[in-house]
Amino acid sequence: MKIINHFVYITFTLLILGITEIFAQLAPVDSIIEGNINSNTFLSKNKRYLLRGFVNVNPPATLTIQAGTVIYGEKSSKGTLIINRGAKIIAEGTPNEPIVFTSQELPGNRGPGDWGGIIIAGNATINVPGGTATIEGGTGTIYGGGANPNDNDNSGILRYVRIEFPGIAYLPDNEINGLTLGGVGRGTTIEYVQVSYSGDDSFEYFGGTVNGKYLISFKGVDDDFDMDFGFRGNLQFGLGIRDPNIADISGSNGFETDNDGTGTYNTPRTLPIISNFTIIGPMPDTSFTAYNPNFKRGAHIRRSAQTSIYNSIVIGFPVGLLLDGSGVGNSALGDTLQIRNSIWAGLRTGNGIITNFSQLNALQWYDTPVYGNRRYVQPSEVGLIAPFNLTNPNPVPNSGSPAATGASFSNPRLGSFFIPTTYVGAFDPSGSRWDLPWANYDPQNTNYILSVRENQLSEIPTEFTLSQNYPNPFNPETKIVYSVTKPTRVKLYITNILGQVVEELVNDYKSTGIYEISYNAERLNTGFYVYTLEAGNTKISKKMTLLK
Secondary structure, eight states: OEEEEHHHHHHHHHHHHTOOTHHHHBOOOSEEEEEEEOSOEEEOTTSEEEEEEEEEEOTTOEEEEOTTOEEEEOTTTTOEEEEOTTOEEEEEOOSSSOEEEEESBOTTSOOTTSSOEEEEEOOSOOSSTTSOEEOSSSSOOEESOTTSOOTTOOOEEEEEEEEESOOOEEETTEEOOSEEEESOOTTSEEEEEEEESOSSOSEEEESSOOOEEEEEEESOSSOSEEEESSOOOEEEEEEEEOOTTOOOTTOBOSEEEOSSTTOOOOSSOOOOEEEEEEEEOSOSSTTOOOSOTTBOEEEEEOTTOOOEEESOEEESOSEEEEEOSHHHHHHHHTTSSOEESOEEEOOOSTTSEEESOTTOOHHHHHTOGGGOOEEESSGGGGOEEETTOSSSOEEEEOTTOGGGSOOOOOSTTSOTTSOOOSSOSSSOTTSOOTTTTTOOSOGGGOOOOOSEEEEEESOOOSSOEEOOOBSSSBSSEEEEEEEESSSEEEEEEEEOTTSOEEEEEEEEEEOSEEEEEEEEOTTSOSEEEEEEEEETTEEEEEEEEEOO
16 A cells, blocks of 8 residues: 655645646545555544545455544546455444545535445355355455355444445446445444445445444435345345436436346345335425436335345335346245335335236235235325435424334344334434434535644654644634654544543654644634643643633
């Protein structure tokens, strides 16, 4: 892996070429990451990173990303982060400091496919003969455990992570998705992940057993959740929201699932267990016609998949549910494919619950009384507060919503992984929203310029020092200078008067030198604070005053 000091590099280039407009077109970055990561690597929130080309994290390396870090993907080189089999990613954000992968374009200029996305490859079982395959997208990434798969394989953690404007078409029907999980095992943690404006599928699962909770697909181009090649994970609490103007020529669905590309009965069969999802299509009303004609179905279960959905809501698609083909139809009749205690609404084409398998009456099957399913003509009958508001969506059921009751977790498939609810869909009508504050429904206009900027000064220090911030008192910006006499890990952080850490400015290895931090305290309240430097055996603290 090469990490380049981007400010020095780009400034030198611009001076030679006399080009200054680039600063108006792309967000500035501190470091470029490219090539191979072969040893443990840490990314700090105090820098902005740029993924250039296909960046491969190779075993046994672990890539650790600090909460609050922002990473751009380079458009021209199709910047993509790939976690190969045996390697790990530890990207653990927090509700207030999510980790963000996004476009380098400035606000107003971003769009689907501005960079590649994230690919994680694991050693779990897939149903491709031989047990391994090459993932789509042109990266050459191998996934699956071969002859000795490990369904408990652990590829790391994605928690409180946003992936914005990814999804590049390498070739037709061979694209990089927002988050691609190939043969990933259930030892991996995927929670609180939002994929926004993906140029292809938001989430795609190629086999494997990885589980997931609290997943958001926002304004994607193709499918929200795509599963195939024997995927058998458990998924709970998911949200899909579509822009009526954005759909893919291949046909955009909420769920699209296959056993494989030709519908064989290769084992293990694709059988995800999905509960408490709310999938919102492009149609707020069945009379609404101003949507992209490439929108298709809320759920398209095809090619011998046995996808099973429980306690979920699907509304506002031209077709609600298509059970496609004999392999799917026979699975429904044999009760291997199940839809239970769910709500479908806004069904404009016919009754919206359809099949092309003559031996199955899809509507009668769906309406089987013991299955506990319900259907409504209009999306509004489901009683969600503001599901079609694309700038400030509120998919929570109101107090009188039929979705406030009707869930069931008596099915033995809904084991210990699942949190029992009484409500149907992704959100508790009487509880807090799990998508706030970490999710972002306006990534187009979000400013990701660092509020903490660090520069290295030219002097060579003789001792560890920490200066008094200036100005002081300040509002809201101030500067802090510290010195490092030998290469060491440095921590610089701010605490309130109770001793609680409210901001971590530096947590990284530093070479000998004098460093200046420019800090913006806009998110803090007026008051007294203490900032502390820890370097080697030295610990120095000073007081600062914020007056707003």
